[in-house]
Amino acid sequence: MAGMAHEMMYRIRNCEQDKSDLKHARMIAKLEDKLDASHGINKELLERIDILHGTIRQLSESGAHMHESRLDYDQHANKPAQKSCKVRISESA
Numbered sequence: 001m002a003g004m005a006h007e008m009m010y011r012i013r014n015c016e017q018d019k020s021d022l023k024h025a026r027m028i029a030k031l032e033d034k035l036d037a038s039h040g041i042n043k044e045l046l047e048r049i050d051i052l053h054g055t056i057r058q059l060s061e062s063g064a065h066m067h068e069s070r071l072d073y074d075q076h077a078n079k080p081a082q083k084s085c086k087v088r089i090s091e092s093a
Contacts (some may be wrong), residue, residue, distance in 0.1 A: 011046070011050065028049075
């Protein structure tokens with residue numbers, strides 16, 4: 001189990017080295033917080049970090065930029081909405 005934790009931190013560090021802006025760092029920090037809260041290694045979360053790492057690398061190589069947007073309030077129902085995160089991808093000029 002300790003080996004998996006070490007591997008997890010290694011992957012997170014590699015992802016942090018490849019990030020191109022603060023938004024990527026925030027996404028990684030959110031995943032790290034989920035790990036800390038679970039007090040263990042979640043295999044599904046490990047796979048998601050790998051996918052995120054690959055996506056960030058592909059976007060960086062293609063010259064695209066990621067824009068994070070968050071919906072915290074449902075104005076139509078006049079009540080808090082379930083939190084969600086959408087990623088909009090735009091190409092650089």
